[in-house]
Amino acid sequence: MRGRILDAARNLFASEGYDAVTLRKVADSIEYCPATIYKYFKDKEEMVRALVEDDIAMTMEAFLPSLEHQAPLDRLRGICTTFLKMGLEQPNHYRLMYMTPLLPGHDPVFVNKRSDPQTDSYGLSLSIVQQCIDAKVFRPELTDAHLITQTFWAGVHGVISLHIACGNIPVYEWRPVFERGVFMLELMISRMLRTPSAALPAVSSTPESAAATPA
Amino acid sequence: MRGRILDAARNLFASEGYDAVTLRKVADSIEYCPATIYKYFKDKEEMVRALVEDDIAMTMEAFLPSLEHQAPLDRLRGICTTFLKMGLEQPNHYRLMYMTPLLPGHDPVFVNKRSDPQTDSYGLSLSIVQQCIDAKVFRPELTDAHLITQTFWAGVHGVISLHIACGNIPVYEWRPVFERGVFMLELMISRMLRTPSAALPAVSSTPESAAATPA
DNA sequence: CGACACTATAAACAGTGTTTACTAGAGTGA
């Protein structure tokens, strides 16, 4: 039953976007009374958080193929580009997960799922970064796995979130956003590498087509 | 009169935060009827946009000292760190300006103010990056000023916005956010430099105090 | 003075999230 409510919410969310997820619309689309939802969720926030947790689980699944690579650096590349793709393809979900300061952070249930490489993407990234450090991939002075993880995350997140928030302002002649994400990633990686890297990836200087973010 | 409304909105916004800016509260705090606001603003959105435009102007003023530096690279460093500081000190304004995909982008008045180094921070950054390119500061293959500007912007924005959205999740052992911003900036700069740079800045590995984002 | 323009308002409308009081029904135990 919770599942049916969440399905309806998910559909509404994916089809009509961010602000369309209203309790009444969810209730209507499942042909129930708005108050019924409160039998299964304490809050609207709790309902939304259930959605987010599902999305987190999906993200973790999407990371799995990247873990097959032998070289830890390739694993790092893999999850970063996967994260980038996911954020660009599902901006609504991304916005909810990483651009909305709602999740109180002090919620014990929510917090316990974090920092675990199995269920949390930060924990997973952290462990891969640590593997890179152990494999002496990075320069010797770069020893703080948290700092490195947070920097990679911020870099990729910056490209995604800036695109979601400002990507539809045409006077900024935006370069293609995915290429920009890869450029950012390789920029960071290559500066951190112990053995100097090859050239940075090329980025097309044709401004991105206007079909960037379809609201 | 528009000014008085905006002042009230600004106070409300700064003191009670993002969601507290409601037309009725603004009207109450200035002791007018809610409908009166519609005499001076077509929308709530137009009122909010007026706030944002003021903030943009303030941002531009904050950039002025950075333009005094002789070396173009120092100018670039200056505006980036200023941007970083501003975003961290006024997260509410930052969120409104750069994390809310509201501004339709097709508004002609709004668009005309963009891309001008005098009134738009992107235009200003772009011109400084171009000066760096002309001064042969960057590696010869880095010729696309837009790409470079967008990359710097994304990097700094990533640190700020990630901190605003997720900085209150304690299990991520966040390193001090300002130091992380400078680290990100120098990471990007040093990889782009034609003449190799010195070491990256040190970042304290003490997790940031819990007083990060006071809601 | 009379006509006009303009300001501010009260009241309502449609839409939120949320709560309360209530009903119909399904079980369960005696």
Place this chain on the structure above:
DNA sequence: TCACTCTAGTAAACACTGTTTATAGTGTCG
């Protein structure tokens, strides 16, 4: 079988949003 409880679902209301309409004031100008 009969009462009993417990629960899923509901209608109606409440307190809020942003927004609109019709109306009462208030000044200015001819």
